[in-house]
Amino acid sequence: MELFKEPIFYNDPLLRIQVLSFHSMIICQHGWHFHPQLEIIAVRSGRLEIHTPAEVYHLRAGDVLILGSCQPHLDLRKQNEVVDYVVLHFEMEAFLDSNMLPFLYLFQESLLPLVRLNTLFRENSELRQQFYSTVIELQQEHEQMQRGYEMAINYLVKKCLFLLLRHDNEGLLEHNRSMNYAKLKLVFDYVEAHLSDKITVEQACLLVSFSYTYFLKYFKQTLGITFTDYVIHRRIKYAERLLLTEDLSIAQIAEQVGLPNISHFYKLFKRVHHCSPKSFKDTIIARANETIHGMGRMITTE
The missing domain is CATH 1.10.10.60 (Homeodomain-like)
Known part of the structure; x- marks a missing residue:
């Protein structure tokens, strides 16, 4: 498997997040690739396959997916079918503040491969719908760039993390009691x-x-x-x-x-x-x- 390190470019120096919107029939966008940034995908219409070394995710309209830092993956589309989807790339540290510190470590790859959090979406339709709506709202804020959109994006990224934490009924993000x-x-x-x-x-x-x-x-x-x-x-x-x-x-x-x-x-x-x-x-x-x-x-x- 040949891996390509995808360069991620931020078009806003204040917000270390890349927000992309695709409307594409290209069967394979990049081949196998990775990047240090966390990735979130939300499918608006069509079908999309995301391959990782361990699993294949079949995404349809309304589905979301999380890929952790440096997670190798490959995205495929069905032939002659248009897929409309949103992709977020961001660094967790960019949204670091004092209120986040007690929880930031829970989302580190050293404790849990973040790709495992996708089981929460499969088993909780309410979480999936709320998470999807949050990602789409973030994309719209980024596209429209109305006054205060930077604050909105900062808030919506944290809302994504909050939703995962609040709906983690499986204890995947179990609090580390040894943390002082x-x-x-x-x-x-x-x-x-x-x-x-x-x-x-x-x-x-x-x-x-x-x-x-x-x-x-x-x-x-x-x-x-x-x-x-x-x-x-x-x-x-x-x-x-x-x-x-x-x-x-x-x-x-x-x-x-x-x-x-x-x-x-x-x-x-x-x-x-x-x-x-x-x-x-x-x-x-x-x-x-x-x-x-x-x-x-x-x-x-x-």
């Missing part, structure tokens, strides 16, 4: 309070009374990302806020978020957003101005 959130919160608070300073694993270990090796292993197993990547994520989120709310140079912002080496800051920012800090700021400001002008035209017309 109170201790991890000490680490989260430490990181937030020192985003402008040097943050060390050693200090985090002292806060939770863990050895260096055990802490790194525990953090990765619990949250699904390394401590270093978590700190980078929080620094870049802080940089986003400064870019949009403060009149500072890029060098000053890099210094403020604890990444004084500006070339390193650019590299990390581009890794997260696939664009430079300036492009990120220009895109968001242009969108905000467009919204304001649009609202002004509406008021004038009225």
